[in-house]
Amino acid sequence: MILKTTIDRIMEATDIVEVIGEFVNLKKRGANFVGLSPFVNERTPSFTVSPAKGIFKDFSSGKGGSAVTFLMELEKFTYPEALKWLAKKYSIEVEETIDAPEDREADNRRESLMIVSGYAAKFFHESLLDTDEGKSIGLSYFKERGFSNDTIKKFELGYSPDQWEAFTGQAIKQGYQEEFLTESGLSVKRDNGTLYDRYRGRVMFPIHNFTGRVIAFGGRTLKSDKNVPKYVNSPESEIYHKSNVLYGLYFAKKAIRDEDNCYLVEGYADVISVHQAGIENVVASSGTSLTVEQVRLIGRLTKNITILYDGDAAGIKASLRGLDIILEEGLNVKVVLFPDGHDPDSYVRLMGTAGFKKHIEDNKKDFILYKANLLLKEAGNDPIKKSEVIRDIVESIAKIPDSIKASVFIKECSSILKIDERALLTELNKMRQAKAKKDGQQYSGGREMITPVDDYPVVEDYVQEPTETYSQEKEIVRVLLLYGNKMIDWDGIANTYIGPFMIAELGDVDFEHPTIKTFIELYGKEVENGVLPEDQYFIHQQDKEIVDLAVTQIATRYTLSENWYEMHKILVNDEQDNMKGTVLGAIFHLKMHKVGKMLDNLRDELQKATSDEDQDILLTQYMRMKKVEKTISDYLGSVIIK
Incomplete structure (x- = not known):
């Protein structure tokens, strides 16, 4: 087990943007960073990293947490493995309570x-x-x-x-x-x-x-x-799993992000020679056909791929159709050919870094246009072959999700293929309609069933229990995380913090959701020890459900622009302006709901009671609870409205 002092040092040294930035291409947006989700295939960024809070939240998959959680989710690390990876990155010596026999066997x-x-x-x-x-x-x-x-x-x-x-x-x-x-x-x-x-x-x-x-x-x-x-x-x-791996990606990922381009070659030696020449943004598919998983690996780092082919024309032609998957993933593809007899390895050794780069700049061609020229040249004057080429090219363009980009290629190919642009657009639309029909239909018992297609499902956290009780219990967690360490400044209450005050007020409440119940118990124990636990305490827990709960409550997909009021002259109320209402509202709305459920139970028991004595006892309890309900209702009205 890793010592807590070591864990604390790792957490203090960890820069979550730097860590996640090794796996996801992040762009700054306001106070946060955004990027494409590494967990699901998406084209609109829903993945957010908050350096101030030290958390990430993926609004497409529902995953969220700290840098440790991210490594556990993405790389399937255990909690100690993730900590050791971070410790190695930040040159922190890992101290453990017992020696781990890592060089002999492991726990899994x-x-x-x-x-x-x-x-x-x-x-x-x-x-x-x-x-x-x-x-x-x-x-x-x-x-x-x-x-x-x-x-x-x-x-x-x-x-x-x-x-x-x-x-x-x-x-x-x-x-x-x-x-x-x-x-x-x-x-x-x-x-x-x-x-x-x-x-x-x-x-x-x-x-x-x-x-x-x-x-x-x-x-x-x-x-x-x-x-x-x-x-x-x-x-x-x-x-x-070879379809999920690109040779050299570990050594290339930083350069790919920095250069916003990835060179794709065929073999191990190609990667090593080009990398050694100082061109480090290079990876290889290791002789296998490029897979969609490999394309998505690159797509997390850049939207631009440049394929470096050797001079083997037969091999190039064979690989062209397979490259449509790059277009389908929304990436931009360029192609560079080397002179006959040369591959990237031999050519960079012959020409050196400067000569190699110059050759790429002078000879790179867009994949679609290169493919059109190559196949058209091969078809010659044969009208049948030429029509097949046109259909092949349009099929590739149909894979491009960006309609503006696709229309540009249609225009370019119209000139190359010497065919009317409207004819190409008609064929393109036919292909897209056929694909949409295929993707959007399921067949059952000979009947056609239309089902909506949603490429970007949003996974709601804890959807298994979407009850009113759960929502109100979550609100308690949210308020504790955001404001628990703030001092109370209300009439009649002073010299205490919101967190301990809420825990004391909630002492008579039995929380139903098991993860929230554990959260409240953890918070209460820390308060008993004289500590005010902040969000980081829960974000760095080993219990993944606690981490998910905490991150879900403090992460927000949208933030108000600093210039909002100046631009729109609309004042947005801040819940901190009425902190008394925010805190007491959370507490007493939950209590009101609990009392309501108790009253429902008492009504059921009254209907089932057979003796006068039982009815009298239950009725007394019922009237007492009604008074409690009235007190809470009156209190809520006065606190929230004012």
Whole structure:
């Protein structure tokens, strides 16, 4: 368990905008920052970060909390893992009450796979740098590719010895479990149950996740045997899904945000060479077809992708249709080709940084226009092929969600394809109508059922209990969080704070919602200890439901402009102007509701009572509660109105 003093130091050092900014492209808006939700696919920003409050709130998914909560939600970290990630980022030494046997085993399966992958990366890296075989084979290869020592260390490149059990034997000796060695793909099980190394005799490219932890490997053979596959990659596992990963993204994410552009290449060496040349906003799909998940990863950081192709025309044509998913996600795509025989790796080594950048600037073309020119050239004078090309191009334009941008491309393509703009618009509208019909219809028993399509659902917090009681209990939480540490300045009440006053007034109230009940108990205990708990105390709780409750009550999607009154001459009432009404209103509206429910119960019991004695007792209780109701009602009227 991490010591509370260490947790406090981590929380104090953490800049929530800086942390979330590593994963989401944030733009300043007033006192807050906004961006696209990393949890759902959206085109209008609903994700808000408040540096003053130290919280984020995603109004599309309903998620919210601190920097710790964000890491837990996005990267599926445990609470200690998130704290350790932040501690590493801010160079804080983690003190724990007991030693965590992290290099042997972990409390959960996912962490165990992470740990064994991290150990493997260290083993391969040391084999490359510290063994004769690694230096003469692996290191020599990397040096021939022009990789510097700093680059080799930065990307944690390695070498797997050309022996059957060099890694596996050492890992088992160090206490790593066989099930995690095989599940991660580092080791393979023979028919007799023994294990051997998957990557023997290969140079190793570790694959990092968004937070920098090694989750998989690509191993390249240096042998010329055609029967030996050139690359062997990690199999899918609980921590590695290749469709959700881009090679080099961990090292590129800051540069992608800063440059507002992402260079997309094909292989590991392309990424490393271009990165080493000082062009760090580069990632690779690692030889796989680009997936929508990978596009969305980039889309969190920038809306601009530049694809750097080698000179293989056949390969380019094959990949064109797959790139429509980039358009569909609302990103801008440009294409750059390199001379025949060159890929980004070889060309940057040949031309250097300046020459490489100049080639990109001089040769980048918009994807739609490039595709139109390429396919039209291939179709020649064949009218059938030309009509297919036109339909193909319009299909791509139909994927673009921005109608203004789509109309610009229609105009440009009309000129290139030498076809009337109205004909292209007609075809575009047909395709869009067909898509809308397909997306907006479900079929059941041969009947057509029209259902509304909503790309941006808003998830209400605690929708499972939308009762009046719950709403009033939430109001108590809101007032405590916002004003609990403010001094009371009312007639007849002085020298006390709103928080302790409310807790004392609510001592006779039984809260129904379990999370709110826990919140009130936590608040009360802190007050008993002489502490006035502020919002940060609840935002940094381990209990996720408490965090969600606190964030939901203090986060707001909209803020009033500082120039509102000057612009509109409309005065908006501030609840702080009548703090007595705000606090007592929250308390007594809840009490009034509780009394109303008690009166309902007493009426039910009166109807069911069979003896005169029971009826008299219940009637006395009922009349007493009616007096309480009248007192609260009179008090509410005088406090709220004035």
